[in-house]
Amino acid sequence: MKSKARLMQGNEACVEGAIAAGMRFFAGYPITPSTEIAEFSAEKLPLVGGRFIQMEDEIASMAAIIGASLAGVKSMTATSGPGFSLKQENIGYAALAEVPCVIVDVQRSGPSTGLPTSPAQGDIMQARWGTHGDHPIIALTPSSVRETFDLTIKAFNLSEKYRVPVILLMDEIIGHMRERVELPDISEIEIINRKKPAVSREEYLPYKADDDLIPPMACYGEGYRFHVTGLAHDETGFPTNNPAVADKLYRRIVDKIEFHKDEIVEWEEQNTDDADIIIISVGGVARAADTAMKQLREKGIKVGTYRPITVWPFPDKRLVELADRVKAFVVAEMNLGQMVLEVERIIKDKAKLIKVNKVNGEAIYPEEIMEKIEEVL
Amino acid sequence: MPSEIVNKYFRTNKLPQIWCPGCGHGIITRAITVAIDKLGLDRDKICIVSGIGCSSRAPGYMDFDTLHTTHGRALAFATGIKMANPELKVIVITGDGDATAIGGNHLIHACRRNIDITTIIYNNNIYGMTGGQYSPTTPKFDKGTTVPYGNVDKAFDIPALAIAAGATYVGRSTAYHTQLLISLIENGIKNEGFSLIEAISVCPTYYGRKNKKGSAVEMLEWQKEHAVNIAAASKMTPESLDGKFLIGEFKNSPEPEYTREYQKIIDRLKKE
Ligand SMILES: Cc1ncc(C[n+]2csc(CCOP(=O)(O)OP(=O)(O)O)c2C)c(N)n1
Ligand code: SF4
Numbered sequence: 127m128k129s130k131a132r133l134m135q136g137n138e139a140c141v142e143g144a145i146a147a148g149m150r151f152f153a154g155y156p157i158t159p160s161t162e163i164a165e166f167s168a169e170k171l172p173l174v175g176g177r178f179i180q181m182e183d184e185i186a187s188m189a190a191i192i193g194a195s196l197a198g199v200k201s202m203t204a205t206s207g208p209g210f211s212l213k214q215e216n217i218g219y220a221a222l223a224e225v226p227c228v229i230v231d232v233q234r235s236g237p238s239t240g241l242p243t244s245p246a247q248g249d250i251m252q253a254r255w256g257t258h259g260d261h262p263i264i265a266l267t268p269s270s271v272r273e274t275f276d277l278t279i280k281a282f283n284l285s286e287k288y289r290v291p292v293i294l295l296m297d298e299i300i301g302h303m304r305e306r307v308e309l310p311d312i313s314e315i316e317i318i319n320r321k322k323p324a325v326s327r328e329e330y331l332p333y334k335a336d337d338d339l340i341p342p343m344a345c346y347g348e349g350y351r352f353h354v355t356g357l358a359h360d361e362t363g364f365p366t367n368n369p370a371v372a373d374k375l376y377r378r379i380v381d382k383i384e385f386h387k388d389e390i391v392e393w394e395e396q397n398t399d400d401a402d403i404i405i406i407s408v409g410g411v412a413r414a415a416d417t418a419m420k421q422l423r424e425k426g427i428k429v430g431t432y433r434p435i436t437v438w439p440f441p442d443k444r445l446v447e448l449a450d451r452v453k454a455f456v457v458a459e460m461n462l463g464q465m466v467l468e469v470e471r472i473i474k475d476k477a478k479l480i481k482v483n484k485v486n487g488e489a490i491y492p493e494e495i496m497e498k499i500e501e502v503l
Numbered sequence: 504m505p506s507e508i509v510n511k512y513f514r515t516n517k518l519p520q521i522w523c524p525g526c527g528h529g530i531i532t533r534a535i536t537v538a539i540d541k542l543g544l545d546r547d548k549i550c551i552v553s554g555i556g557c558s559s560r561a562p563g564y565m566d567f568d569t570l571h572t573t574h575g576r577a578l579a580f581a582t583g584i585k586m587a588n589p590e591l592k593v594i595v596i597t598g599d600g601d602a603t604a605i606g607g608n609h610l611i612h613a614c615r616r617n618i619d620i621t622t623i624i625y626n627n628n629i630y631g632m633t634g635g636q637y638s639p640t641t642p643k644f645d646k647g648t649t650v651p652y653g654n655v656d657k658a659f660d661i662p663a664l665a666i667a668a669g670a671t672y673v674g675r676s677t678a679y680h681t682q683l684l685i686s687l688i689e690n691g692i693k694n695e696g697f698s699l700i701e702a703i704s705v706c707p708t709y710y711g712r713k714n715k716k717g718s719a720v721e722m723l724e725w726q727k728e729h730a731v732n733i734a735a736a737s738k739m740t741p742e743s744l745d746g747k748f749l750i751g752e753f754k755n756s757p758e759p760e761y762t763r764e765y766q767k768i769i770d771r772l773k774k775e
């Protein structure tokens with residue numbers, strides 16, 4: 127890949143990032159505002175020897191990427207709300223069977239068909255708890271075209287490293303926005319691949335984790351002849367009804383993310399040193415928060431921003447520190463209050479909490495955040 | 504021969520299997536391994552995928568790369584495996600409910616694509632695993648726990664469905680007609696494209712009991728008496744075929760295979 131600046135859409139940057147990360151299989155079903163990700167994948171994958179397939183629905187797409195990943199190929203699917211709902215059962219399968227894969231959800235407005243071409247951030251909680259049962263998940267929220275490229279690579283790296291489904295939680299603003307970006311040279315990009323077993327087939331226990339709680343992963347066709355199931359299983363990979371074994375498995379898959387949380391979480395903060403008020407937002411809204419902060423600063427109001435880049439796991443430690451010294455947090459999101467629940471849980475009542483919510487299909491404008499802040503001052 | 508096949512292809516430390524005494528699923532599973540053995544395939548390049556149900560438990564006992572997925576989705580997982588590594592021989596084991604109810608859409612699309620996957624549907628005309636509810640292949644007027652007064656749904660004819668959807672190899676046999684079953688599976692695997700073999704099983708525990716079909720042996724006897732090979736059927740009168748069902752090879756007409764066709768695109772782009 128040449129490192130040359132060009133005008134690019136967020137959805138295209140996602141595909142560029144995925145291919146740079148090593149994606150060689152994509153399965154999807156068209157849905158606005160994610161469709162360009164399927165279209166660019168269909169165009170670009172065969173050029174690098176990869177394969178694309180348009181499946182019959184989102185359930186099948188999710189299943190196909192899990193199958194492909196088990197056969198050793200880095201895989202991705204992309205969708206929006208209605209399709210994200212359909213993928214949930216198999217996302218849970220990937221979480222329990224510990225199959226690396228990346229799921230892009232370019233969020234659009236409303237439950238059901240809603241406002242298909244309008245932005246929203248209503249899937250924040252679904253990204254965390256959409257599938258049934260306790261399970262691990264990682265979700266990343268880019269807020270620019272270039273960051274979409276970087277975070278798609280990060281999504282693949284995290285999924286490979288921790289053997290976990292990773293959700294790239296975009297929104298329509300970022301997916302359809304065009305920016306001039308210069309992509310890095312491929313040689314500058316860090317690529318992480320899943321850990322392979324170092325033992326023979328006879329000795330291989332597919333679900334025996336190392337000290338880092340992550341089991342090495344063989345792939346189909348390599349001669350390991352192993353079994354994978356969505357039933358609770360022991361270290362051999364075969365089903366078990368033993369409560370102690372099931373308990374150990376469920377806890378390990380959740381703990382493997384929890385234990386590595388400090389390595390996984392990422393956020394960005396600006397002007398937090400002297401801030402009285404901090405705006406918390408992700409994705410497209412973070413751009414409005416940025417403008418609001420700058421304009422309020424010009425008026426002499428000490429505002430900072432805090433932008434979770436991993437919305438799951440939520441970067442909570444730093445927020446606890448900040449809560450000790452700021453007067454208020456403003457949580458701005460294109461939903462009726464989802465991320466704010468997490469913020470509330472973290473900051474307790476150490477600081478005032480102000481909500482800016484919008485669900486009419488329009489973006490949150492800087493003025494709306496500014497007004498709310500000036501109102502409470 | 505029996506123990507030889509079992510020792511060679513089964514995960515003997517996982518036996519005995521969970522199936523009820525008299526269940527037809529074991530016979531069909533064994534037939535699959537015999538077909539694989541006859542073909543002399545590299546077992547490390549075979550991947551066996553299933554959905555959820557009594558039938559879908561079979562791969563857990565088979566010593567290959569195996570994948571037990573979610574209900575109805577085996578073919579979609581298998582499609583991903585085949586796309587990722589077209590060198591693998593992919594075999595799907597599924598039930599009548601798994602394949603034709605919840606997985607019906609995946610089934611017709613896999614047929615249509617003619618992707619090289621051999622699917623064996625263990626049809627016991629019932630949802631065995633969940634305790635005897637009716638399925639899309641439960642005959643009209645038969646009983647199940649959710650059709651206590653008799654089924655009013657019309658049953659699917661699985662081979663007809665697969666042929667209409669574009670599968671390039673289609674056959675049907677029964678747990679009783681194991682030699683035919685083995686040869687259909689062999690030919691299905693040999694066909695480079697989507698092959699579907701309906702294997703009529705027996706579920707004495709639920710379908711048999713609900714419908715007063717007698718013991719497992721009696722149910723197998725019934726298969727013997729009511730199945731007519733398609734080759735013989737053409738010479739029979741309609742009256743003599745009344746109440747019978749057809750078995751045999753229903754379609755064998757190879758067409759270009761999906762992953763091969765895709766590979767042609769990759770190769771062409773490389774040259775350009
Ligand atoms: C999404 C989902 N719905 C329902 C079930 C419950 N369920 C498990 S097996 C099964 C039916 C299986 O029937 P069939 O495919 O005919 O297999 P058999 O047990 O008869 O061999 C059902 C409904 C499930 N596991 N997942
Ligand atoms: S319930 Fe029926 S299908 Fe299931 S194992 Fe028993 S006999 Fe076989």
Ligand SMILES: [Mg+2]
Nearest residue numbers: 598599627629
């Ligand atoms: Mg059944």
